[in-house]
Amino acid sequence: MTTLFLNPLLIDDAVRRALEEDLGRAGDITTLATIPPSATAKAVIASRKAGVISGLPLAAAAFRIFDPAVRFEPALQDGDRVAPGGVVARISGPAQSVLSAERVALNYMGRMSGIATMTAAFVDRVKHTKARIVCTRKTTPGMRAFEKYAVKCGGGANHRFGLDDAVLIKDNHIAVAGGVTQALRAAKAAVGHLVKIEIEIDRLDQLDAVLAEGADVVLLDNMAPADMATAVARIAGRIRTEASGGVNLDTVQAIAETGVDMISVGALTHSAPVLDLGLDIAISS
Structure with missing residues (x-):
């Protein structure tokens, strides 16, 4: 542990x-x-x-x-x-x-x-795969450190603790920045060399821009397992992969079997x- x-x-x-x-x-x-x-x-x-x-x-x-x-x-x-x-x-x-x-x-x-x-x-549902279960920032105000600690007690891992931990470019950031390429370039220009950069995509056609620009992690959001598996195959280990969206005890096994590295589950701390x-x-x- x-x-x-x-x-x-x-x-x-x-x-x-x-x-x-x-x-x-x-x-x-x-x-x-x-x-x-x-x-x-x-x-x-x-x-x-x-x-x-x-x-x-x-x-x-x-x-x-x-x-x-x-x-x-x-x-x-x-x-x-x-x-x-x-x-x-x-x-x-x-x-x-x-x-x-x-x-x-x-x-x-x-x-x-x-x-x-x-x-x-x-x-327990994903122990036959390499996927790690991670939490999110969907925590009770004032209880985040304790709730994230509890996730670790259950065998999970922690995502970022706050907005200042790492860059996580989500769909709204991409929309305002003007696209995946623009958002990644702006983030790289703004943060220090020790700060990790993760970007969220929800379509396979966004993956080419991520691979061209580079990121530490790509978040595959609300994708069907078949599309996640395609993305993981195309990435081929060059970038760590995280899955999110619609994750529950009935769906998590199929998501893990796509080969993703991490699966973020908001329900761990909000439900x-x-x-x-x-x-x-x-x-x-």
Whole structure:
């Protein structure tokens, strides 16, 4: 598996904001009213369904930031698969703190594990090919780093993180620039030698201009698999190829079998269902 990394500064900043949002001005008034300060708790986070785990560092941060006295012990690692009923983490400490931080921890883990689970399903469908499943910028505002990390937990790869990562010339850029040739020439003249240039085409007759001018990657958008296979054959490894548009679990295998290098799937981050995780708790005084 690809090495997984999340900037701890990003984690703490995001988790603090989430806790502040949830606690409001008066704190968890339900827990404060019903649970004595002396009560302690032992709990487990368990999965109600099969899936791939992601978000453990954020869940741990939620409990740690709320109360350093809470102990969070992962039973799995991000990227691990979990069966229904499987224990993901064990938690112990002051009961008030465990209950008050619970929802923030589960919200992050449920969202991220859902993305990792969907990604793994796509990766499984194309594992007999060379194609890599990659994500897009169709992410939840403020959650991009975490959602893209979750894609990696599921065995996928990351596309650009933002508009400043690389040049991606899309159909609207081509239309305004005056054509494929003009857009590529303008991009090459404007960016540094370390910046990658990718261009999107949706017709085979645009490919000659791409091959003549050169690019690092050509994005084959909304093409039929037969046309993608023709494009891949004509490119013959001179340029990396990416497929996009209309990609789902029913279509991804045929797309991968055209020989493309990458398949970008917006659904990984904009349509993945949350993985159902729950915190089961026992209170003692």
